[in-house]
Amino acid sequence: MDKAIAQLFDLQGWIVYRTEYKQDSIQIYVGRPRKVARCPECGKVTSRVYDRARQWRRKLHTWCNEKPVYLWVRPRRFQCTGCKKVFTERFPGIRPWARRTERAEALLLQRLKANSFRQALPARRLRRLARSNVQAVVRQWKATLP
Structure with missing residues (x-):
């Protein structure tokens, strides 16, 4: 199992x-x-x-x-x-010190890229993620861009 x-x-x-x-x-x-x-x-x-x-x-x-x-x-x-x-x-x-694995962050970014923030918000509430968590993932992703 x-x-x-x-x-x-x-x-x-x-x-x-x-x-x-x-x-x-x-x-x-x-x-x-x-x-x-x-x-x-x-x-x-x-x-x-x-x-x-x-x-x-x-x-x-x-x-x-x-x-x-x-x-x-x-x-x-x-x-x-x-x-x-x-x-x-x-x-x-x-x-x-992270509270999410890299896999969770990648899945969250994929969801945000596929939808607008307005469409992703109900999913965020459903998945019980705080707005600050979503913002932190987006900030981290933007920092990796050239």
């Missing part, structure tokens, strides 16, 4: 711990199978786990039948064996 969930939501390479189906959303608890991480300071690969975040962090991933699909991640913190710096592991497709 977990492999089917991983394929359906493009989570190959992730470990699916559990899935919860709620009335208004789908919650998928995931983690990374890799036991090592690269230090952002010195670039050395380390396997020394310093600790694990106490709380799961929710990231909007996609939509399924107009229900939001959230990934819940619990990042590990590693300590570099070279420079002794403690750093948090990075997840592919999720920028640091």
